[in-house]
Amino acid sequence: MAIEWRPSAEIETLKARARLLARVREFFAKRDVLEVETPTLGQGGSTDVHLASLSALTRTDKGLRRLWLQTSPEFHMKRLLAAGSGPIFQLARSFRDGEVGGRHNIEFTMLEWYRPAMTLPALIDETAALVNALMPGAPQVVKRYRYRSLFETHLAIDPFTAPLEALRHLAEQRGQMAPQSLADEPRETCLDLLMSVVIEPTLGRGEISAVVDYPASQAALARRHQDEEGEWVASRFELYVAGMELANGYDELTNPFEQRARFVEDNAERARQGLEPVDIDERLLAALEHGMPDGSGVALGIDRLIQLALGKARLEEVLAFSTPRC
Template sequence: MAEQKNPQAQPELSLSEQTRIRREKLTNLQAEGQNPFVITRFDWDATSQQIKDNFDAMEGKPVKVAGRLMSKRGMGKVSFCDLQDRDGRIQLYARQDEMDEEVYKKFKKFDIGDIVGVEGEAFRTQRGEMSVRAHNITLLSKSLLPLPEKFHGLQDKELRFRQRYVDLMVNPEVKKNFVIRSQFIKFMRNYLDNMGYMEVETPVLNTIAGGAAARPFITHHNTLDIDMYMRIATELPLKRLIVGGMDRVYEIGRIFRNEGMDPKHNPEFTTVEMYQAYADFHTMMDIAEGILAGAAKEINGSYQVEWMGEQIDLTPGWRRLTMVDAVKEYVGVDFGTITDDAEAVAAAKAVGVELADAAEKTWGNALYACFDQKVEEKLIQPTFITMYPVEVSPLTKRSPADPRLTERFELFICHSELANAYSELNDPIDQRQRFEKQVEQRERGDDETEMLDEDFLTAMEYGMPPTGGMGMGIDRCVMLLTGADTIREVILFPTMKPLDN
């Protein structure tokens, strides 16, 4: 029997009329004692992909499948439907004389979007399409709202992100991003576990927001009558564990920052932070490269990825470039030959980089501003930018060769930062002084600077070993691996502005 198309176009009903009809159908079913919502389980034994992958062995054999009806064709004595389950879609073939007459009659009233359980057998139609010949179809859940129009689907991005459940139903390719996300996190866990790291959990609510330069979300604990902060990083608790003797730790978790939203930023996002005693930032570079390159090869089968219109080569052996050398190469200013703050500020100004705050007019801030404004946008292929000024690295160990700089790197791919790592500062006296400078900035109105964490300083005074630490943005790593152009495509439920009532 060849697949049939509906010979006559049906008059288009309004959304409200379609909804009314579906509710009437439910009411009638319930009145007949056939309420689909009382069914508690359906023991399926195959998915659409399992049937297709093993069709030669399964052809003619009994199968039970379950999923959502995505289309209906025919509906005379022979009907064709597309059933969508967790793996994909498979065609259903239903013939009146091969089913109980009452079952087929009820099935004809099912709507697109209804969830059904099907008992039948795997077979191939005359056109060669792998299908399930239905012997019994059970309505497991009634869809009271119609799915988006067949040919245009759900294309409005705002609506897609607000109603991800519908997005996943009608745009099955969207699920691939989240499969890759899950695979990436699994790969990363295995990578770190195999290196002897231990996964831990640290508090989301804290009395001090520390570990990053960011504006926190503030809440209030009623019993203690104190304000508390959603964490902006996991760094300081994890370093406390290093002090306590847990030499290799990592945490994958949600971070919350009360900042703007754009294609690369969401107020809540996911990071992995890791700390390894007796290691430095070079160790962290190797780990970052190993995780991202290894994940690309295992998940996508290649070191080559396309992201934001660029062909990116993740083959190991990524470029490592100091910030001084990067500014010299891309901007033409050699801060390595400049020793005076005023000269550095003047050199920055000469290339169009202004430092407004008098307290920020230092060699280090001038170097960083030139990099931030003139270089970052030019970094396409994987590049580790190393040796950051101490002014912008309050938790990082100074360079023995130049105390104005720190042993820090950020990883840039396609002008996006994907990782940030240090040879961690373990001098409690130096750490206190840097915290105090951050407090001074905070008092001048910069509410994104570090708060002074006395307990963390106490921990450091007990002695912290030389340590390498790194944070990676999981969402951006997944964007890279999937080619997504916005972070909202890789977060299942991104933050959205409420709709006007």
């Protein structure tokens, strides 16, 4: 049986990809945002229950140590911010185990940037401007939607107050899952399924859609605030084009004590779900304790944006070698 050695993408596609990446660098150079490079390996990983971090046992000067392949360059970049870097961006190799499909690859490129003193609404506008810079034919209109309003419009439920059993039943029904398949799943799993199957495909159609005011439990490394109804929500957004999630932005949490508490709670939830714990990044927490400037940051799946810009059906078509061919 012949071994498939050829690249996943056509050579002309890779040339087009290189031109688009050059536009990214030009976009940030015009805005005086510094390009940085940070390690792919770190002494801590992402504790997020919804992410599967990869790790490696490495021989170091301190003996055999486990280091974590980064799910995004966030932790190292925040340490640079705390050291006084000012606004920064990075095109970083990132890794998430088990993420394979038409829009996913275990190894991928993340475009991440941080803007000290910039508000979240301003960062939404800048993210949309980047999309337009790489996709001249993309919609110019940016529309903002509250998470709660989307669920009320598309599913006739309030995601903050609906009983868990009702959410499980609706998620099984609309997600075309087997009866009782979500019987033991938590609230967030049901909401994520409904969001991805029912709501996301409607977003970014003839516009760039920005979703805001996610449940506070989905804040991760973002601040929280109270919405119009007095509900605590995450100070973050997600950006969609053509039914595809492209970016996830935060009003960044800078409190080291709250961040540590979230990491600990994540690992407790991982234990409840039978998942392996992930080492907490103590260097990030030390940087936050030193003092990181207030501001916003965003992570954008640049492979997905290139896929859209070049009109490709699958992510592997814009990667030199996708996971099955690496």
